[in-house]
Amino acid sequence: MNQKNSTLLEKILQGDRRAMAKAITLLESTNSESFEKGQELLDSLLPHTGKALRIGITGVPGVGKSTFIEAFGLFLIKLKHRVAVLAVDPSSPVTGGSIMGDKTRMNELSQHPNSFIRPSPSSGVLGGVARKTRETVLICEAAGYDIVFVETVGVGQSETLVDSMVDLFMLLMLPNAGDELQGIKKGVLELADLIVVNKSDGLQEPLAISTQSEYRKAMQLLSSSKKSWDPQILRCSALEKVGMQIIWEAVKNFQDALQNSGEWAQQRRSQSAKWMWALVEEGLLKNFRKNENIKKIIPEMEESVSSGEMLPSNAARRLLEKWASSKKTCTSKK
């Protein structure tokens, strides 16, 4: 390992904020040199990771995810925990740019010495997860954060991906039993270990209570994603910071139940396998796009498909054949 990386490693292990931030940037970098450095760093970090409780948080826009993390995070810090938050904001598909305002909704938490909050642009990855969120979790763990939140935008395809990198998956809901389960896909509900009805305050409280019981009924019809845990439906007011104790107890019960049954470790192992495949897919695609023979015909293929001259399936087959044959020549040359 080069010297720069080894000081970075030391500093991360001491919990140095700047070192953590720089390391995350290395991991997220599309520059191959930086990326290699990041990978090397990750290898050396691995022995120091795995100790945090990883919590995924999702919900429709406006449900109050950031406000919830602000309240819950501060509650956990009072209990002497160290809290990291990885928030993902959508990059515009048109401009590539993004606006990240998460910290404005986590004002107090973002100033606390025992918190670390890093918003990342989704950079074109489907749904609400950044390309390197999984690896970023490890950096926070190595730096001594024992609770890591992964916050994602909206509700869509991203949830399965988040579920594959956290221990507990929490879904926030609005109090409106009338349009029950609006916009939430059944698959997302099935992934949730905890469903929390937020904004249970003021005039909305009665509605939140009835929403809670509606969801309880609805969840009985769905199958649970865990063998040793039945999803719980809870209520809170992130704004008034009410309900945090109950949620934390549920989280601890969840952890106990899964650890006792052995499902906890099993889940982490299967997540590692999924991570491996995700990396393989990413690597393959990167190599594919970098391949000189492929690069040459990509514009032509794209043009023929969009003009309707060629069927997408035919174009894809041609590209893959080209890839296979160029691989062969590479091997034979060796």
Add this chain to the structure above:
Amino acid sequence: MPESKYIFSLKEWEKKASSELGGNPSSSANWKTLEDIAIKMLYTSEDLEKLSYSETLPGLSPFIRGPHATMYSGRKWTIRQYAGFSTAKESNKFYRENLAAGQKGLSVAFDLATHRGYDSDHQRVLGDVGKAGVAIDSVEDMKILFDQIPLDQMSVSMTMNGAVLPILASYIVTAEEQGVKQEQLSGTIQNDILKEFMVRNTYIYPPSPSIRIAGDIIEYVSTYMPRYNSVSISGYHLQEAGATAVQELAFSLGNGLEYVRTAINRGMEIDSFAPRLSFFFGIGMNFFMEIAKLRAARFLWNKLIQEFNPKKVESSMLRTHCQTSGWSLTEQDPYNNIVRTTIEALAAVLGGTQSLHTNAFDEALGLPTETSARIARNTQLILQEEAGIPNVIDPFGGSYFMESLSESLIQESAKLLEKVEKLGGMTKAVESGMPKQQIEASAARRQAMIDQGQEVIVGINKYKAENAEPVEVRDIDNTAVREAQIKMLKKIRKNRDQQKVDSFLNALTNAADTGVGNLLGLSINAIRARATVGEVSLALEKVWGRYNAPVQSISGVYAGAFPDQKKISEVRNEIKNFAKKVGRRPRIMVAKMGQDGHDRGAKVIATAFADMGFDVDIAPLFQTPEEVVRQSIENDVHVIGISSLAAGHKTLIEELMKVLRQENSEDIAVVAGGVIPPKDYDFLKSLGVCCIFGPGTAIPDAAREVLMSLKVTH
């Protein structure tokens, strides 16, 4: 009916006009305003037939031609210049000079620390004390401010919303100690907290307790201070933040309606308080539109108040103060601002305002000097005394165009107001974020039009002056002011009966908690016992907490309004190349430091930079330099963009650079923008600031310059 003197036909005119336009119909020359109202080139009596109102008269419902029957023929509008200079002593001197020079009423500008309810010795207001207005920590400062100014004769307007309780209380106690009774006081407290949650951001508490404060003040004033205006419902700040005339009308009238309902819900009679509600509008450069706006506002308010069955005619009669637009002023070629202000002042007067502030030409550069303040005041005196303007009431009344434009504004604003009502009124609308987002979208769209020269600003995007001479700007030694204030605070705290102070402060905390008791009455007790502004604010904060509004952002609006996509795609390509080389997109933290809540510039920059392909972090408002540095390090940004409009830049940026060095993070570049006097550029550059963008910089150019500076450092 006598026969018409002329026989004309519109068809004939259309033919002639069309041939002059090279065969195009006359409608091809229609002008779409920012309000999306189409202005034709010619209006005729036909347009009058479409009006929803007919012949009206001033002083009579629906007041479209003016609230008073004689208007300026009876009494000229009040020249009311808004001013406040760092210390109470300096401001007092300035006020008395102005009064001697022909000004009729006072209007107090407070510094940002006071607005946000902090005493000058609070650690969060290091760069804010004495900036953008006068620092008031206690009634002792207020007494100096009004020294030798008889408050029973002088109408005083105070722009205060956040710390409205301790400030109004200090004013009342000052009068008391001058021997003036509450019922003798005349003037206005702004007390329009709802708009603070949409723009400007000088609130302290969350929305619902803030509305209670406003209600307590309305109630107290209607009982004890019959000559005093309890709310000044402000469209001005909405316009400054980017609102169109339609948005300014709908949202300010909607706010007014909310205050009326608050009072009615407390069991008050409409006639007991509605006559003491006043308005405050901004007057920009769209000359005819601004005149129509004031006419439409009076019409709409009259209509809205009828719902509450008023018996007094004054209850539904809209009276307003106006201010020429600060946003329309330019840093470049600043003497042009004198002309702009004159045109805007004329519009305000032709629209029938009751009082007026005219901006000094150097306000885009810093606080006004004595000379620039004199010119601003003289602008009004010339309009009043040289040009024969006050002699005729509503001279535009009956104009085909003006009546038609007033009607369009009435219709469009009523539509938007209906949307607000559907959301459940303005408080609910504010919570939903709708008004703020609409205003920010208008601001971004307008910026795009200016950046590409579709909207002309002389000296900025057309007819740029090559060698404009520099203008002298007033400088404020913020540290000296702060030290003097702290000394005064120490003295007050030493000499007062602490037990008495504590018991009055506890009574306030208690009233906040239980919801029982009038908070203004209780604040007067505390202030009289020499509790400070910060202590009174804190007594309530203990129960309600300090609010920080969530920041919402919009995207795509800026680029969408920019037809010259070539210019934008050039920048986008440069960003792509940067990302290829560096491994990620350029990342910028857009931040404001100190208590300056004017976030129009920051929000427009954020959304436009994102539209160009930057990754943009928005920092929470009211940050200290330490907080900004921590967020920037944590997010690992390439550059921090500081937006400053309140003159605190020197102290705060110096501190920011110091903290960056301490944290070994000098690799993060710093750029700054906003109202920064050119003479400060060298100082900021010597600190290490890479680029400084004054008002009027086209955003794609700014984006490029930021990129260039990053290429050097990364």
